[in-house]
């Protein structure tokens with residue numbers, strides 16, 4: 001029996017080392033990486049989010065859980081992403097200005113890389129100018145924008161406008177996502193695609209290359 005509940009519990013308690021070890025053990029036992037991710041890690045992070053919302057835990061506990069999540073993702077990454085494949089194209093990814101949440105963005109990055117697309121990660125709190133420069137520098141095909149806050153999702157529009165102003169909008173596909181983002185919002189700001197999770201983001205990104 002796969003230990004998804006134990007994975008979720010260790011993540012909630014922020015036990016980075018124990019969690020990384022258990023994830024490695026599950027991989028060795030043949031548990032599917034996708035199940036470890038969704039039924040263990042993401043399930044645990046949802047509980048953290050719920051408790052945070054209800055003021056049962058506070059920023060330090062959430063940060064410790066996030067650190068454990070990142071440790072587990074490091075172990076999971078080789079199993080989620082293929083390696084050694086010639087890239088079919090290039091994507092730029094970031095969490096937009098004002099926003100420091102990077103776990104979902106990192107997951108989207110890993111899954112897109114797994115489809116054979118090179119991904120340039122501009123990190124968090126990313127300005128429109130940085131995105132525009134990176135599109136030019138890396139001759140990017142796709143721009144992926146992540147926002148976790150209702151206050152920062154609007155900045156996705158600013159980035160699209162900056163791409164237009166730089167004459168680059170028609171050159172790239174813009175994909176948006178993150179918990180508060182919806183298809184309606186994506187349509188409103190003129191994005192090419194909204195996807196609700198990392199797996200569908202990867203599928204969509206790959207579809208641009210036939």
Ligand code: B1M
Pocket residue numbers: 042045046048049050052053059060062063066098099100101102103104105107108143144145146147148149150151175176177178179180195196197198199201
């Ligand atoms: Co923050 N936080 N946080 N937080 N935090 C949320 C987002 C919140 C919903 C919590 C809550 O109240 N329930 C809330 C936002 C409310 C709102 O705007 N409506 C919130 C808040 C308020 C804040 C602060 C303002 C708190 C404060 O300081 N008072 C502050 C803001 C800091 C800032 O960014 N400027 C803050 C800080 C933090 C920490 C630093 C402590 C930490 C982040 C650590 C880190 O990322 N390194 C943190 C965390 C961890 C969370 C929660 C608990 C978990 C987020 C997460 O990692 N989820 C979150 C509550 C929640 O989401 N339940 C919360 C797991 C991750 C796998 O999911 O990121 O949604 P997610 O990504 C998914 C999809 O959204 C999608 O794919 C991913 C996987 O399938 N996706 C894309 C994401 N990007 C995509 C892009 C795509 C496609 C799909 O295409 C390009």
